Amino acid sequence: MNPTTGRTAALYGGLVAAVALLALASLGAGRAPIALLDIVPALWSRDDSLAALIVQEVRLPRTLLAVLVGATLGLAGAALQGLLRNPLAEPGVIGISSCAALGAVAVFYTGLSQAFPLALPLGGVTGALAAVSLLYMLAGRGESLLALVLAGVALNSLAGALTALALNLSPNPFAAYEVFFWLLGSLGDRSMEHVHLALPLMLPGWLLLLSTGRALDALTLGEDAAASLGFGIASVRNRVVLGSALAVGAAVAVSGVVGFVGLVVPHLLRPLVAHRPGALLPASALGGAVLVLAADLLVRMAGGGQELKLGVVTALVGAPFFLYLVLHYRRRML
Amino acid sequence: MRELQGHGIRVSFGAFEALKGVSLALRPHELVGLIGPNGSGKSTLVRALLGLQAMDAGRVTLDGRPLHAMDRRRVARDLAYLPQAGAAQWPLRVYDVVALGRLPHRAPWRGPAAADHEAVQRALEQTATRHLAERHVDTLSGGERLRVHLARVLAGEPDILLADEPVAALDPYHQLSAMNLLRGHAARGHGVLVVLHDLTLAARFCHRLVLLDHGRVVAHGPPATVLTAAHLGTTYHIGVHSGDHGGEHYVIPWSICREDPPGG
Numbered sequence: 051m052n053p054t055t056g057r058t059a060a061l062y063g064g065l066v067a068a069v070a071l072l073a074l075a076s077l078g079a080g081r082a083p084i085a086l087l088d089i090v091p092a093l094w095s096r097d098d099s100l101a102a103l104i105v106q107e108v109r110l111p112r113t114l115l116a117v118l119v120g121a122t123l124g125l126a127g128a129a130l131q132g133l134l135r136n137p138l139a140e141p142g143v144i145g146i147s148s149c150a151a152l153g154a155v156a157v158f159y160t161g162l163s164q165a166f167p168l169a170l171p172l173g174g175v176t177g178a179l180a181a182v183s184l185l186y187m188l189a190g191r192g193e194s195l196l197a198l199v200l201a202g203v204a205l206n207s208l209a210g211a212l213t214a215l216a217l218n219l220s221p222n223p224f225a226a227y228e229v230f231f232w233l234l235g236s237l238g239d240r241s242m243e244h245v246h247l248a249l250p251l252m253l254p255g256w257l258l259l260l261s262t263g264r265a266l267d268a269l270t271l272g273e274d275a276a277a278s279l280g281f282g283i284a285s286v287r288n289r290v291v292l293g294s295a296l297a298v299g300a301a302v303a304v305s306g307v308v309g310f311v312g313l314v315v316p317h318l319l320r321p322l323v324a325h326r327p328g329a330l331l332p333a334s335a336l337g338g339a340v341l342v343l344a345a346d347l348l349v350r351m352a353g354g355g356q357e358l359k360l361g362v363v364t365a366l367v368g369a370p371f372f373l374y375l376v377l378h379y380r381r382r383m384l
Numbered sequence: 385m386r387e388l389q390g391h392g393i394r395v396s397f398g399a400f401e402a403l404k405g406v407s408l409a410l411r412p413h414e415l416v417g418l419i420g421p422n423g424s425g426k427s428t429l430v431r432a433l434l435g436l437q438a439m440d441a442g443r444v445t446l447d448g449r450p451l452h453a454m455d456r457r458r459v460a461r462d463l464a465y466l467p468q469a470g471a472a473q474w475p476l477r478v479y480d481v482v483a484l485g486r487l488p489h490r491a492p493w494r495g496p497a498a499a500d501h502e503a504v505q506r507a508l509e510q511t512a513t514r515h516l517a518e519r520h521v522d523t524l525s526g527g528e529r530l531r532v533h534l535a536r537v538l539a540g541e542p543d544i545l546l547a548d549e550p551v552a553a554l555d556p557y558h559q560l561s562a563m564n565l566l567r568g569h570a571a572r573g574h575g576v577l578v579v580l581h582d583l584t585l586a587a588r589f590c591h592r593l594v595l596l597d598h599g600r601v602v603a604h605g606p607p608a609t610v611l612t613a614a615h616l617g618t619t620y621h622i623g624v625h626s627g628d629h630g631g632e633h634y635v636i637p638w639s640i641c642r643e644d645p646p647g648g
Binding site for chain 1: 431434436456457459460463464465467472473474475476477480481484485487488490495520533536540
């Protein structure tokens with residue numbers, strides 16, 4: 051028996067328990083006090099008591115979205131780091147997050163978001179899928195990972211510039227204000243409709259990403275050796291890019307831009323799975339859920355007059371961590 | 385036991401013709417050395433034989449069946465590739481690196497079976513790397529790393545092994561030990577093709593040599609017939625000392641016989 055298998059199983063178990071506990075805390079946190087023991091019954095209750103109403107209508111969507119968005123960002127980050135064999139990669143690198151954000155901004159800008167509420171997430175998903183099409187047009191269908199990263203960087207800057215242009219030319223300050231706050235990333239005021247919209251896109255995205263585990267393991271030996279083990283680089287690349295676009299597109303669409311989760315989580319968990327990229331995928335999905343649940347709890351508890359935005363908190367934690375990584379790798383390279 | 389054949393392989397990169405119609409057969413029990421100056425097309429030929437290189441013309445067959453028409457996992461079980469001993473990207477444990485060799489044998493979405501574990505243990509045993517199993521690959525020396533990668537390949541129990549310059553960066557002890565392992569694999573009934581720069585090792589260990597120059601096979605056969613002063617003078621632009629030692633042919637590169645570098 052490979053000794054790491056037991057350790058990895060224990061890690062998965064620990065992370066599942068952490069997700070469950072934080073989810074419970076997330077359902078319990080809020081202005082209306084609901085006893086911890088009443089939360090679980092309130093989830094299934096069919097009566098229209100206040101507790102059931104609050105837990106089911108207000109808190110459950112927020113908790114579920116924290117789990118879904120966190121799992122997506124962690125999983126996509128781990129898959130991209132495995133594909134590009136670079137610990138500094140994350141979904142933002144290939145331009146998917148910023149294109150999804152641009153799609154949503156376009157919806158704000160055209161006023162479609164007032165016409166029907168789901169226009170916003172739909173715009174985000176459309177932006178992410180447009181990003182994939184553009185990536186393939188720019189990077190070609192070939193096998194070069196460098197072309198993919200360069201095309202992603204270009205796409206990222208373009209989407210950022212267009213988003214800034216939309217804010218710049220905004221017809222009224224309120225629209226600009228609304229877009230600006232949405233871009234900061236938040237899970238507040240979401241409903242089960244958001245969950246229903248995101249989940250059907252996230253599930254196939256997750257499956258695509260999880261299916262690359264062995265190929266990413268093989269890729270640690272280099273592209274030719276991986277291909278000689280039966281894992282062609284083109285197929286892995288397609289699954290990671292499309293899977294990330296579907297899942298991250300849906301995540302950005304319902305939560306705005308929540309940065310750094312995809313960077314930090316795989317990096318923290320990698321040593322705990324003996325650096326195996328395949329085993330890191332499920333671990334990072336669970337770890338992402340833990341981090342976003344915790345950050346969202348922090349956001350809600352720290353709330354004074356003005357609620358802190360989730361994306362602000364993850365960036366405040368994530369950016370110094372990114373800097374630490376850069377310094378760490380620079381020292382290793384010297 | 386399988387036979388790998390390349391027929392009239394042509395590969396070009398833009399206007400540059402890397403391989404100009406190369407044919408080659410690799411049979412069981414054989415250790416074949418692929419030699420030739422830098423840029424002669426050795427690595428491209430290995431990639432083509434693995435089915436990883438798009439070809440302009442020609443075909444590669446495994447027991448008479450075209451490689452490109454076969455299932456990729458099936459090919460991966462029969463045909464293994466040992467690249468130059470580079471570091472793995474992540475600091476994996478040695479056991480996990482060797483276990484990667486079992487990937488083509490594993491059922492989808494399932495963990496490793498007992499047979500996989502046994503094959504890994506056998507490979508660690510064969511390459512004398514069992515004591516390294518818990519180490520991380522980035523902490524190994526070049527010689528240890530090559531043995532670990534060889535164990536990874538052997539764990540897959542392939543019928544055919546293609547190795548691209550596996551001993552280039554090793555000291556003489558580890559070069560000899562690695563060549564012994566490759567010859568041992570051939571002796572167990574497998575076909576082994578190894579790209580070599582060291583002509584002395586090629587003469588000492590290989591049953592047969594294929595000499596490439598400018599994308600063409602200029603000589604092939606037993607080492608004594610390939611490593612002649614005439615062949616090495618025109619391809620490598622070098623003079624050699626050669627002779628027989630205990631019935632085995634040896635060569636030692638000795639002098640430059642033309643000022644312009646080969647392969648240009």
